[in-house]
Amino acid sequence: MNNKTKIISAVCTLAVATGLVTLTLTLRHHDEEVPVPPVQATTQPEPTTEEVTTLPLYDYVPSGNGMTERAKMLLKQNKDVVGWIKIEGTQVDYPFVRDPGAVPAGNTYYGGNAYEPNSYYLDHDLDGSYLRCGSLFCDYRDEFGSNEDQQSENIVIYGHNMANNTMFGSLRRYRQDYSFFEQAPFVELSSNYRDYDYVLCGFFITGGNWYSDFIYWDMEELDNEEDFNYYINNMHAKQLFDTGVDVKYGDKLLTLSTCYADEDNSRFIVVGRRLREGEVAGDMSTIQRTEEYIKAHEPATEADATAEGTT
Numbered sequence: 001m002n003n004k005t006k007i008i009s010a011v012c013t014l015a016v017a018t019g020l021v022t023l024t025l026t027l028r029h030h031d032e033e034v035p036v037p038p039v040q041a042t043t044q045p046e047p048t049t050e051e052v053t054t055l056p057l058y059d060y061v062p063s064g065n066g067m068t069e070r071a072k073m074l075l076k077q078n079k080d081v082v083g084w085i086k087i088e089g090t091q092v093d094y095p096f097v098r099d100p101g102a103v104p105a106g107n108t109y110y111g112g113n114a115y116e117p118n119s120y121y122l123d124h125d126l127d128g129s130y131l132r133c134g135s136l137f138c139d140y141r142d143e144f145g146s147n148e149d150q151q152s153e154n155i156v157i158y159g160h161n162m163a164n165n166t167m168f169g170s171l172r173r174y175r176q177d178y179s180f181f182e183q184a185p186f187v188e189l190s191s192n193y194r195d196y197d198y199v200l201c202g203f204f205i206t207g208g209n210w211y212s213d214f215i216y217w218d219m220e221e222l223d224n225e226e227d228f229n230y231y232i233n234n235m236h237a238k239q240l241f242d243t244g245v246d247v248k249y250g251d252k253l254l255t256l257s258t259c260y261a262d263e264d265n266s267r268f269i270v271v272g273r274r275l276r277e278g279e280v281a282g283d284m285s286t287i288q289r290t291e292e293y294i295k296a297h298e299p300a301t302e303a304d305a306t307a308e309g310t311t
Contacts, residue, residue: 071192078126079109082144083191085136085157089184090170096136096157097121098144118158133160133167141220146193153222154231154253155189161258161268168258171270174203178241185243186281187272189254197281198254198272201245204238205260208267214238216255216269225249235271244293247273 067075074081080097087093103115110120111128117140125131138144139156159168173180187198206214214234222228228249247253252274260268280286289297 067192068190068194070190074126075192078128080121080137081126081192082138082142083189085190086188087184088186088188089180090173091165092168092170094136094167095126096138097126098142099137099140101140122160133162136167139217139220144191146191151191151252152220153228154220154255156217156220156255156257158257161260168256171256171258171268174200174270175205175240175268181241181243182284185284185287187254188281196252197275199245199275199279199281199284199287200270200272201243201247202232202235202269202271203240203243204235204269204271205240205266206234206238206269208259208265216267217257222253235269242293244289244297245273246288246290251276 070084071081074095078097080100081095082098084095085092099118099121100110100115101117103110103113103120105114106112109128118137121135121137123130123132123134126135136157136159139158141152142155143150143152144155145151161167161172162169173184181200181203185200187200189196189198206212206216216231216234219227219231222231231253232247254272254274256270256272258268260266275281276288278286279288
């Protein structure tokens with residue numbers, strides 16, 4: 001855990017970058033995904049010369065609908081791509097990769113140098129070239145593939161807090177203006193196979209050292225209720241403000257991690273949970289709230305107004 005934390009702390013060093021950073025993510029504003037059309041059964045199937053919907057080079061297992069067209073294109077550029085993240089109202093609109101973990105020296109795909117887990121994409125672009133602002137990447141232990149039963153309960157994505165608001169730099173608005181949450185409470189998170197919607201439920205600042213009181217980056221698999229509640233209780237204890245969004249065991253979580261301050265190696269963390277059945281992205285009135293939030297926001301009754309007037 002020491003080595004990993006030291007590597008993650010490098011985010012802070014790079015976070016002070018100023019000026020415009022030229023991004024080479026040529027697919028950043030690509031159109032919406034186009035699902036692979038199902039093959040229609042016929043009594044006499046005709047031979048086809050169409051490209052198959054699998055890329056054996058990258059060892060993926062297609063879901064029922066297969067990979068999205070966008071994912072196919074991105075995987076031709078980088079085999080580590082696992083999804084795309086977008087937050088309306090911010091500059092977050094990027095593909096993200098999964099860190100390859102420990103890379104031994106001599107691996108030509110990663111340039112031949114050795115890398116510790118969660119370090120390569122701190123300063124590399126999708127094409128493998130050096131890029132000061134790096135790329136958004138999820139923890140090397142995360143699972144975000146086609147089989148939803150095998151997906152990690154908590155997807156942890158790291159990104160630099162760039163001064164020009166690229167990467168995760170624009171997330172600082174949530175801590176600078178708490179009302180911004182009401183303007184941008186939803187996250188679109190796409191795997192290589194399908195799209196998911198999340199609602200933000202927590203914002204907090206915590207330490208980024210191995211001896212910190214909450215090792216949030218080491219909690220991808222929240223398989224049991226005790227571990228899940230431990231994570232959420234820590235989020236609530238440290239939260240900057242109460243979103244009122246209900247979170248309970250069984251929800252899929254998304255954790256966005258970026259640097260907060262160099263002097264204490266702290267992090268600003270944004271947490272979201274996947275929408276439940278009946279909840280609609282873009283409509284906060286459909287989002288399930290905590291009992292405490294509901295009670296605090298219940299409209300005052302005539303009896304309440306009378307009682308208040310007599311005190």
